[in-house]
Amino acid sequence: MHVMKDRIRQVIKEHGHLSVDVDSLADDASLYQAGMTSHASVNVMIALEDSFDIEFLDSMLKRSVFESVDSIAEALGQVGVTA
């Protein structure tokens, strides 16, 4: 699980454009409240698809699914990524 979350954090660091360092945020902290814009969140989604070689379903492509490191990890689990 830690490896997966580290990879998620790496993607957020590169594409999330947060106003704070992602490493200062808890796994369940809101990325939007940390300054991730809608556009940045799309780039995070694309980078996650690329990095984990998966495709998110349309039903998963919504704001709440990409709210935090935890919720992203759960979504990746749903499309078959194992920790």
Next chain:
Amino acid sequence: MSIGLATDDQALIEASRRIAEEVAGPNADDVDRNARFPREAVDAMREAGLLSVHVPTELGGAGASTEAVAAACFELGRRCGASAMVFAMHQIQIACLARHREEPFDDYLREVVGEQRLVASITSEVGTGGDMGSSVGCVTAPDNGIVTFEKQAPTISYGDYADSFLTTLRRTPDAEPNDQVLVLSHRDQMEMDPQSNWDPMGMRGTCSPGFVVRATIPAEQVMTTPFAAISDESMTPLSHIYWSHVWLGVATDAFDRARAFVKAAAKRKPGAPPPAATRLSELMSKLSLLRAEVQLALREFEEISAADRSRFHEMATILRFNNLKIAASEQAPIVCQGAMTVCGIMGYKNDTPFSVGRHLRDSMSACLMVANERIHKTDASLLLIAKGV
């Protein structure tokens, strides 16, 4: 459109048709010429209780369906675009309060019923580049249960005439631009400094100049639901649905005037159809495309609302209702311009039964109400990742 409507919905549609015919229509040219608020029409809406139709029945409202309110927007739009747009924008505010009900706002919704309060929205802001999803102004930290805010709004539709306002602001002074809340304030809690005149091309009766707004309010008037959720589930899709029904109404009346023109020409010269009849036939297909998109989007909105509102947060759904806005705002002026081509000089002149200048000018506002350029920018980003669109 009337199939399956409850009695109250039917009453709403009939009242809006009557007000459109007897009040909004006869004043439409004067409202337009003088860029003045359509007060007769709004007074008539108040008298008929139309300002509270979206309030739930247990709070004394009519609990009107989206379909019925959309039909009312259409009916009013056929006679006066500005009256219809004021009605539409008010209903969007009430719908947001009703669909995201929070107990402290129940008393206010009862007041909307009892006093037929008119509610405006303060969403646009200087310095956000037209992005409704971000704010500069913020709610201050509570001091003895009281908070304040200040916002520079480039436009507030019927800002001088509304009783209450819903304003988007950052949740706290430290909040990020996209961490927004919706805040209710009443005129007697506010100072509003006008910043500009109102002399636009169309929708002149909406009276939408800019203001600097300052308010001091009890902290309970700040909604707790994040604005992002209200925007995705209600404000954005409903705005696009109600606005597009207004534009469909405006375009339909332009078409009706073109048809009346052709009919009058045919009566003068019985025999072969007048040359403009072919143009009218072409125009009918353009109007029919507009109507199809507007009505289909309404049906999809009702289906998603009934089935699972979380689907409004999906990118494919956001794209769908953005498409409605772009398609309808581009198609309505095409229909109005086509009507002018059919009517010729009689349509171009402002004082004939076939005048469509007001319709054309009103419909041109559609692409600016949340600029299509801004929506395209959002869509372009979502399209990179959304699949089934």
